[in-house]
Amino acid sequence: MSEKTNLDWKKYESITKYIYETLGKESGVKIEGYGNNCKVKGKSGVNHQIDVLINHSDGIHNYKTAIECKYWKDKINKDIVMKVSEIIEDAGINKGVIVSKSGFTPDGISFAKHRNIGLVELREIEEKDWESRGRIFDIKTWIHRPEILGTVIDAVDKTELDREVIEIDKVKIELLDGNKIPFSDYMTTFKKELHNIEFWTLFTKGYRLDGANLINEKTNSKIKIKGIIFTGVLTKLNSNLKFHPVDQIWLIMKSLFEERTFTISEKGIIREDKK
Secondary structure: OOOOOOOOHHHHHHHHHHHHHHHOOOOOOEEEEEOOOOEEEOOOOOEEEOOEEEEEEOOOOEEEEEEEEEOOOOOEOHHHHHHHHHHHHHHOOOEEEEEEOOOEOHHHHHHHHHOOEEEEEEEEOOHHHHOOOOOOEEEEEEEEEEEEEEEEEEEOOOOOHHHOOOOHHHEEEEOOOOOEEEHHHHHHHHHHHHOOOOOOOOEEEEEEEEEEEEEEOOOOEEEEEEEEEEEEEEEEEEEEEEEOHHHOEEEEEEEOOOOEEEEEEOOOOEEEOOO
């Protein structure tokens, strides 16, 4: 869903639509329209633009809810609530909700409660929101890492191999039957064996490859080899991982009268805060 970059009023409407659509999926809520093209004709004959219009049914009756999005710096006052209330009444819509970035004034809240208009604060998470939340998870863990310290190519004849430029992904072992195995496969096998060795214990193992060739695809060279010898160690490092939930939570949504709070992640995951 990520709309995080350059949030504006248009994206704010889109995010509001996404949230209500997602939360209402299980109860059969459907988006009837949203944006500039969503208009409802009232009893007065006037067309009213609705930011997000949703429809749901109880199995017998259909109910419509109009959602007004206000991506404003100022709090929403009673005049705005009154205007929304009049539109709802004229359009014959069952319920009205105002979603505000900056919250509501006391008179706006009082009038909305009187006219049964839902109020929702939807904004980016701030420092004050972390007062009742865990800010950082500190996880202590050990990292076990196998490391190859040295590699010896047991060549049949003396070569200039040490002077060649080696890129591991360009090196293959050609077996006696003609099958070509990436050199990295042997390294992976050795690293797996290191996990069976005590930490920090030097371990050496050779792999016999009679009749094989080592092919350097970068230089188009080929040499006959008898085997490969690896030396390595299994390391153990103390690592403290710090996880910041703020990196995950983007928006917080509070329904004033229903006293419900939701968080929305950058990836669009919606979770309700449970008391």
